[in-house]
Every structure is written in C-alpha cells, then in structure tokens.
Amino acid sequence: MRPSRDILVVVLGAAYEVGKLERYVAQFLIDRGIDILIPTMAECNQLSSGVRHRDRFWCVGGVTVSRVSRAKGNEAPMVYVVGLDRVAEGESNPQLRNQLAVALTRSIGWVRVSGVGNYPLYAEFDRAIRSGETLNLTFDRPPSKPMERTEMGELVRRYAPGRESLAGADLTGAQLGGMDLRNADLIGTQLVGADLGGAILDGAKLAIANLTGANLMGASLKGAKLVGAILTNARLKKS
Numbered sequence: 001m002r003p004s005r006d007i008l009v010v011v012l013g014a015a016y017e018v019g020k021l022e023r024y025v026a027q028f029l030i031d032r033g034i035d036i037l038i039p040t041m042a043e044c045n046q047l048s049s050g051v052r053h054r055d056r057f058w059c060v061g062g063v064t065v066s067r068v069s070r071a072k073g074n075e076a077p078m079v080y081v082v083g084l085d086r087v088a089e090g091e092s093n094p095q096l097r098n099q100l101a102v103a104l105t106r107s108i109g110w111v112r113v114s115g116v117g118n119y120p121l122y123a124e125f126d127r128a129i130r131s132g133e134t135l136n137l138t139f140d141r142p143p144s145k146p147m148e149r150t151e152m153g154e155l156v157r158r159y160a161p162g163r164e165s166l167a168g169a170d171l172t173g174a175q176l177g178g179m180d181l182r183n184a185d186l187i188g189t190q191l192v193g194a195d196l197g198g199a200i201l202d203g204a205k206l207a208i209a210n211l212t213g214a215n216l217m218g219a220s221l222k223g224a225k226l227v228g229a230i231l232t233n234a235r236l237k238k239s
Contacts, residue, residue, distance in 0.1 A: 001078060003035065004058050008076035009065045010103040012083035012096070018067045019172035019190070021083055023047045026065045035062035039070040040173070040193065048172070048192050050213045050233035068099045069175070077109035084115030084122070091121050167205075177215075 026036045037059035040052045044062040081103045087096045167187040174194045183203040198218040208228040
C-alpha cells in the first residue's frame with residue numbers, strides 16, 4: 001500500500017480547534033519517520049508555510065493529514081479518522097455528526113476510527129459494527145437560522161461580549177471571508193493561510209497575530225491594532 005493516495009488521515013473538530021489537532025497528528029507521524037502532507041502546503045512535512053497551493057492534496061511518498069473540509073472530494077482505500085471524541089462531546093451538533101459521516105465515506109476500502117474518553121456515541125459505533133455489513137447513519141438537517149449550530153456561528157459566539165476571547169486561538173486556514181469580526185480579541189491568534197477576504201475587522205485586536213499568507217483582500221481594518229502582527233505574504237489588496 002502506497003502512503004500517498006492509498007492512506008488518508010482525517011481529523012475531526014470545530015473550525016476554531018481542528019487545525020491544532022491536524023498539526024499534532026502530523027507531527028506525531030513525522031516524529032516516527034512517516035512523511036506527511038497537510039493539504040495546501042508547498043512541500044511534504046511542512047506544518048506551516050507562507051506559500052500555499054490550494055489544489056494540492058497528495059504528496060508522493062507521504063500520508064495526507066487533512067481536516068474534513070479539505071478532504072471532501074478525495075478518497076483512499078485506507079482512512080484513519082482521528083478525534084471521534086470531538087464529535088462525541090458535541091453529539092447534538094449536526095455539523096460535527098456530518099463531519100463524521102463525510103470522514104467515514106472518504107474510504108473505499110477500510111476505515112479506523114479513534115477517540116479518547118468514554119461517550120454514548122462509542123456505544124453507537126459498537127452497535128453499528130456488530131450489525132454486520134450494513135451501516136446506518138442518521139443525519140438531521142440543521143436549521144438554517146440559528147448560527148450557534150454552525151461552526152462559524154460557534155466562532156462568533158466565542159468572542160461575543162462577555163464570553164471567551166479568541167486570543168491565542170489556532171485558526172490556521174479558517175474560512176472567515178465576509179464575517180463581522182469587529183472589535184474581536186485576536187491577540188496572538190494563529191491565522192496562517194486564513195481567508196479573511198471582505199471580513200469586517202474594524203477595531204479588531206490583532207497584535208502579534210500570525211497572518212502569514214492570509215487573504216485580507218477587501219477586508220475592513222479601520223482602527224484595527226496590528227502592532228507586531230506577522231503579515232508575511234499576506235494579500236492585502238488585489239494586484
């Protein structure tokens with residue numbers, strides 16, 4: 001079995017945290033002598049890069065470690081799904097359960113699922129395995145109105161007044177285009193390769209944030225605090 005195209009690792013989790021798990025798994029494999037590729041990276045075994053290749057998903061000789069949003073449309077004979085506990089902790093969140101369904105269906109042969117802790121969802125998996133060759137997945141379509149039930153809605157909720165700030169959060173590669181993030185506390189936040197095109201960042205605290213390779217085209221930055229922010233290869237305006 002070839003590492004590239006035959007083996008795929010898919011990590012689960014909400015948008016604001018999945019990047020951290022993605023890089024943890026990648027580093028774990030690198031430390032054991034296994035070459036990896038995080039989609040869009042320029043080369044194998046890179047955990048971050050100012051240069052991005054949006055269509056790159058495979059690397060010759062390397063195992064791809066991907067979050068669900070990037071794994072869509074790609075398949076492999078052997079798929080490892082990591083982070084079942086992230087879904088189990090928010091089992092009522094239809095977006096997370098949908099992530100799991102998408103991850104499982106990336107396999108055209110075998111799939112292994114891993115998670116820590118003990119949750120009712122694990123018992124559901126055991127029942128599914130014992131049921132034989134048929135696997136029934138239940139997916140409730142999420143309502144279109146409450147943003148709290150979407151990953152981006154959760155992101156907004158986290159920095160809403162009186163709630164947790166996003167300072168120091170790992171939002172690498174996050175799709176935040178057009179979002180209203182005015183006055184958001186993003187001090188020291190990892191926004192490498194994030195899409196912030198057209199976002200409203202007026203008054204946002206972006207001091208010492210890492211915006212390497214981020215898309216800021218069309219973003220409003222009136223009064224934003226960017227002292228010490230890393231803007232290497234960031235796109236600030238159309239060429």
